[in-house]
Amino acid sequence: MNEADVKIARIKKSCHAGKVVSNILFIVAIIGSIAGLVAGIWIFASGRSFDDMLIQAEEAGYVSTTDKIGTAKLFSIDLMDAEQLESDIPALQEAMDDHPNSIMYGFYSIVMAIYAATFAVLLKLINSVFAMIENEDTPFTDKIRKRVTLVLIISSGLLFFTMSAAVGLLGLLMTWAVNAILDYGKTLQIQSDETL
Numbered sequence: 001m002n003e004a005d006v007k008i009a010r011i012k013k014s015c016h017a018g019k020v021v022s023n024i025l026f027i028v029a030i031i032g033s034i035a036g037l038v039a040g041i042w043i044f045a046s047g048r049s050f051d052d053m054l055i056q057a058e059e060a061g062y063v064s065t066t067d068k069i070g071t072a073k074l075f076s077i078d079l080m081d082a083e084q085l086e087s088d089i090p091a092l093q094e095a096m097d098d099h100p101n102s103i104m105y106g107f108y109s110i111v112m113a114i115y116a117a118t119f120a121v122l123l124k125l126i127n128s129v130f131a132m133i134e135n136e137d138t139p140f141t142d143k144i145r146k147r148v149t150l151v152l153i154i155s156s157g158l159l160f161f162t163m164s165a166a167v168g169l170l171g172l173l174m175t176w177a178v179n180a181i182l183d184y185g186k187t188l189q190i191q192s193d194e195t196l
Contacts (some may be wrong), residue, residue, distance in 0.1 A: 004192075011135050019130040022123050029120035029127045036113030043106035047095070115162070122158065135193040140185035149179045 043050050083108040096103050129147050133139045154173035160168025 013135040015130040022127040026123040029116050033113045033116035036109050040106045040109030043102050048099040051099040054101050140189040145182040
């Protein structure tokens with residue numbers, strides 16, 4: 001086995017590991033999406049009883065609706081004040097006046113379910129890249145380069161909208177670099193094949 005074959009075998013082995021990990025994370029994301037959706041629907045359906053349970057649990061010290069533990073701030077998510085929810089639709093305004101926490105937390109749960117579902121789709125795309133590389137003779141093909149570029153562009157877009165524009169733009173620059181590297185590798189592969 002020559003050096004090139006050893007390196008290709010290492011690439012295939014790492015892609016197999018990536019495929020296994022992305023499958024596990026895909027399952028976790030699907031479970032998270034389903035759990036968020038079910039929780040959101042349950043919270044919406046609970047209405048006033050959810051607000052009452054939340055108030056009782058907060059007064060008993062079981063839960064906290066702040067993002068602080070003691071004097072330390074755990075994370076920074078600015079949740080809107082449930083009491084300030086407003087709507088032009090009379091029935092919705094009445095529900096928000098009666099049980100604002102169930103509306104707000106139900107909405108947040110469903111949004112988290114959508115994020116988890118989006119992450120699951122991205123993980124499935126990543127898994128397909130690993131599977132494709134594992135099954136090909138060489139990772140330097142147009143098919144693989146296009147799929148890797150597609151996945152990186154989608155990832156950059158998600159980073160742009162979920163983290164920041166700077167992180168998304170950095171992801172696009174990384175996509176450009178990886179695309180150029182794979183294109184150069186394909187050229188070298190063709191030259192190597194021609195010399196054999």
